[in-house]
Every structure is written in C-alpha cells, then in structure tokens.
Amino acid sequence: MKVFFVGVVKADSKPATLLSKASDLSSFSFFQRSSIQDFLCFFATTIAERTQPGQRQGIEENSKPDGLAxxxxxxQEYPSRVALSLANKIMDEFSLLYNQSQWASMNSLVEIPALQKLLVDYQKPQQADVIMNVQQELDETKVVLHKTIESLLERGERLDSLVERSNQLSDQSKMFYKTAKKANSCCIIM
Structure with missing residues (x-):
C-alpha cells in the first residue's frame, strides 16, 4: 500500500491550477520520476477539473464546494476510506494557512511542509488511521482468543480422559481390594 501523490487543486476555473503538492516516487526508477511527477500533476488537475463540487471520484479524490479540491x-491496495480521510486532512491544512480570498488569487505552487508530513505519515494506513489501528488490534485479539479457546477445548478433552482413567483405576483398585480380602480371609496368620 502506497500513497504516491497528495495535492491541493484550485478547480473553480478551467484549466485547474495545482496550488500545493507532495509526492513520494521512491518506488520508481530515478530516470522515470520526473515523467511520473508530471503525469501525476496533470492527472490531479484533470480529475479535479472534471469532478463536480462535493463529489468523490476516481483515484481517491475529494472536492470541496468552494472550488478547492x-x-x-x-x-489499488490502499484503503479508500483512509485516502479520503487524508484528502480531508490536506484540505484542512491548506485552509488553515490560506483563506478563500488568498488562494483564489494564487496561480503558482506553494510549498506546505505539512503535506509532506501527511504523505509520510499515511504510507502506513494502519498507524495513521485510528479506525484501521483499532481494527488491526481487534483482529490480533481475535486470533489470540481463538487460540486460547482451542487450547481450553484440548485441556477439557484431556481432563475428561484423565477423569475416565481415574475412574478405571478406582474400579481396578476396588477389585484388587476385594480379591486381596478374599485371599487373606482363607488363611490365618499366626
């Protein structure tokens, strides 16, 4: 699971303008990175431009009604709920730094260190997302509980076996006692 690109796009006019971005292209060859970076920027602006305000679409995209996306x-493996949560956090970070009148007049890229931090934090969705983290802990607990129940059932079977053997031993010792009593009753020892 990998996040390749996060960005904020001004999508209220055509062509859409990329206002801020962060990307992690370390999984690609050094010589391919610039082409892939250009493609991701193009793709992000195109999708934001063609998406209706408030609609979620395609490659995990979230758009706000005010023209910012x-x-x-x-x-494909990345959980869509976590990606949408990341998109909301990106929008929140951008909105904290710039109000609508400020970003409406922007026409070039601005660097926001929080985007790079979010990109790094969300590379492992189980750690970044509270719900996924809780789900992972629940899954681990479920596995431990299943193992515990299986071992308890095995112990119960072993206990039943021990009780049965104990009853057999008790029956055999009673028979031995009766046989020994009969054998001792016929003889008098002086």
Missing amino acids: GTVITD
Whole structure:
C-alpha cells in the first residue's frame, strides 16, 4: 500500500491550477520520476477539473464546494476510506494557512511542509488511521482468543480422559481390594 501523490487543486476555473503538492516516487526508477511527477500533476488537475463540487471520484479524490479540491493518488491496495480521510486532512491544512480570498488569487505552487508530513505519515494506513489501528488490534485479539479457546477445548478433552482413567483405576483398585480380602480371609496368620 502506497500513497504516491497528495495535492491541493484550485478547480473553480478551467484549466485547474495545482496550488500545493507532495509526492513520494521512491518506488520508481530515478530516470522515470520526473515523467511520473508530471503525469501525476496533470492527472490531479484533470480529475479535479472534471469532478463536480462535493463529489468523490476516481483515484481517491475529494472536492470541496468552494472550488478547492484535495487529491490523493494511491495504489489499488490502499484503503479508500483512509485516502479520503487524508484528502480531508490536506484540505484542512491548506485552509488553515490560506483563506478563500488568498488562494483564489494564487496561480503558482506553494510549498506546505505539512503535506509532506501527511504523505509520510499515511504510507502506513494502519498507524495513521485510528479506525484501521483499532481494527488491526481487534483482529490480533481475535486470533489470540481463538487460540486460547482451542487450547481450553484440548485441556477439557484431556481432563475428561484423565477423569475416565481415574475412574478405571478406582474400579481396578476396588477389585484388587476385594480379591486381596478374599485371599487373606482363607488363611490365618499366626
């Protein structure tokens, strides 16, 4: 699971303008990175431009009704709920730094260190997302509980076996006692 690109796009006019971005292209060859970076920027602006305000679409994209869109590009394995949560956080970070009148007049890229931090934090969705973290802990607990129940059932079977053997031993000792009593009753020892 990997997040390749996060960005904020001004999508209220055509062509859409990429206002801020962060990307992790370390999984690609050094010589391919610039081409892939250009493609991701193009793709993010195109998707934001063609998406209706408030609609979620395609490669995990989230758009706000005010013309600002948060884009997250991931691989197919990445959980969509976590990607949409990341898009919301990106939008929140951008909105904290710039109000609508400020970003409406922007026409070039601005660097926001929080985007790079979010990109790094969300590379492992189980650690970044509270719900996924709780789900993972629940799954681990479920496995431990299943193992415990299986061992308890095995112990119960062993206890039943021990009780049965104990009853057999008790029956055999009673028979031995009766046989020994009969054998001793015929003889008098002086």
